[in-house]
Every structure is written in C-alpha cells, then in structure tokens.
C-alpha cells in the first residue's frame with residue numbers, strides 16, 4: 595500500500611521554525627513504522643534524524659509521537675494506521691535537538707534522583723541476599739520498564755510542573771521502595787512525599803495507556819501513595 599509519512603523536521607541550530615515534510619512509501623501492512631522511517635533515511639533523505647537501536651521493543655530508544663500517541667516506532671505496524679497517513683513527531687514535552695531526537699537529559703536526571711539502586715538492609719550476609727519468590731513478585735511488572743520516556747512525555751503533569759519527577763522515575767522509586775532487601779524505605783518515602791514527587795501524580799493514567807511494556811504505571815504509583823499514607827497514619 596502507498597503510505598504518506600508526515601514527519602516533523604527541525605534543526606534548531608539552523609532553522610527558526612519546525613516544519614513537516616512528506617514522504618511517500620510503498621509499504622507492506624505488516625512493516626514496522628521504524629523500518630519505514632529507516633527506509634526513508636536510506637532511500638529518500640539521509641538528513642532525517644531519529645534514535646533507534648534494537649528494533650524489538652527492548653532498548654527504549656525510538657519513543658516518538660505517532661499519530662498523536664507516544665509509542666515505540668518498532669512496535670507499531672503500518673496496518674495500525676489504515677487511513678494510510680502516518681504523522682510522526684518527537685516525544686512531546688522535551689526539547690527537540692534535531693527532527694525526532696529530543697533531549698532526554700532531564701528525564702535521566704530525574705531517574706537518578708529516584709536513587710535507582712539498593713541500600714541493603716541489615717548486616718552483610720555471608721553469601722547473597724536472598725529474597726522469597728513472593729517478595730520478588732512485588733515489583734515483577736515494574737522491572738519491565740525500558741526507560742523509553744513515553745509515559746513521562748504523555749503525562750499531562752509534565753508540561754505543568756517541570757520539577758515533577760514523572761511516572762518513569764516514580765515507577766523506579768516504587769521498584770526499590772517495595773524491594774524487601776532495601777533498607778532505605780523511610781528516606782525514600784520522605785523524598786517522594788512532596789508535590790513534585792508522588793503527590794504530583796493526579797492519577798490521569800496516560801502513563802498506563804501508552805506504556806509499550808504494558809506496565810500499569812498508575813497502579814504502582816498508587817501503591818507508593820498508599821504506603822506513605824499508611825506510614826503517616828501509624829506514626830500519628
């Protein structure tokens with residue numbers, strides 16, 4: 595089928611305004627959107643800039659705004675857009691570096707701020723720190739996150755509050771807060787207990803809607819809220 599790709603183009607070092615450029619491709623319905631934009635770059639316009647690596651939903655590098663929805667280009671097929679017009683823009687709410695490439699430094703700074711590592715609880719064991727299967731299951735879903743930034747880009751709070759940690763960083767905080775081997779739970783809860791932390795989340799659920807790893811982000815952020823709420827109630 596003939597597919598028209600309407601692609602956002604902008605080089606802020608040389609252009610005053612962004613624009614859209616159209617490319618027409620003969621594509622198979624089962625072809626990935628990522629493969630199509632690769633073909634555009636190889637066959638029609640080598641200047642088109644975008645990130646990609648694994649092409650299989652693993653690395654999280656090709657998050658884009660495709661027909662108005664944040665998604666991985668390698669997980670979207672041409673047949674998902676039967677009208678034959680696919681508009682591709684960079685992830686919203688991030689600064690554009692070039693075309694479909696955005697500056698993800700603020701995203702990863704917030705991820706680091708969530709302290710995504712273990713503060714081991716108790717004395718050092720002779721061998722490894724064991725964890726029951728039940729305890730491990732508490733954050734099974736959350737560790738599927740590949741840090742693609744789709745959730746944070748789609749979250750309606752992101753443009754309203756630049757200091758908001760955002761769903762991906764909060765999900766990572768959840769993963770450690772609910773790890774039975776971690777001993778920093780009080781500090782973690784204190785750090786999250788503010789309007790730019792967990793209470794910045796108003797439960798819109800856009801994160802859950804767009805997550806390419808089908809993580810129910812809203813649900814796990816709700817668990818953080820409940821844990822902080824319960825800890826305060828007990829302390830009273």
Ligand code: SF4
Pocket residue numbers: 738739740741742743744745746761762765801804805806807808809811
């Ligand atoms: Fe991407 Fe989902 Fe992780 Fe958000 S939670 S960064 S959408 S994989």
Ligand code: FES
Pocket residue numbers: 646647648649650651652653654655656666667668669
């Ligand atoms: Fe790696 Fe799409 S290219 S997730």
